[in-house]
Amino acid sequence: DVQLVESGGGLVRPGGSLRLSCAVYGFTFSSNSMTWVRQAPGKGLQWVATINQDGSEKYFVDSVRGRFTISRDNAKNSLYLQMSSLRAEDTAVYYCARQPYAMDYYFDYWGHGTLVTVSS
């Protein structure tokens, strides 16, 4: 079965950094583009970043560009989100999600998410 398991969330002060991980199981990780989506408490979904299969292409929503980095380790079946200069508005559950096809940016499998809280 396909599984995506996020970790690394927690409480961080404004201006701080955090690294999220997503371990994947049950499919050939190197074959799929991967994405992070976040959801602020009680709010809707927001696309954050996408990385292609070999990590050579990366895309970010404007609000995190320059502060967040997305990466992957295909040998370890893992996706990462390095977050820095964190702000209160970055507080959210962060989900990793799989794109079934490289050119179609919808998401067929999601992890259960990891909560990031930015507060002093």
Next chain:
Amino acid sequence: EIVMTQSPVTLSVSPGERATLSCRASQSISINLAWYQQKPGQPPRLLIYEASTRATGIPARFSGSGSGTEFTLTISSLQSEDFAVYYCQQYNNWPPEVTFGQGTRLEIK
């Protein structure tokens, strides 16, 4: 940025009845639209992609339609497990910029 607007914000329907949810794009997105269902404490679940194709394992009572700027998700006969929040998402742009609607909460009448 393509803005996705869902209506209504909340929809109250009785079990067994039909529910119709709408999603409008601020510019044409062809059929590059997906629908998701989200229950409290759970991640979103893909229901529909390419505006009208059901994802694997999704019951036939869920159907999607539309193209361009106007889209609809129809649930033909509501079951108790269908009461949730539904999001539409466009994926038309390149470089990729995906945007979600604000969601429609489907509640029991």
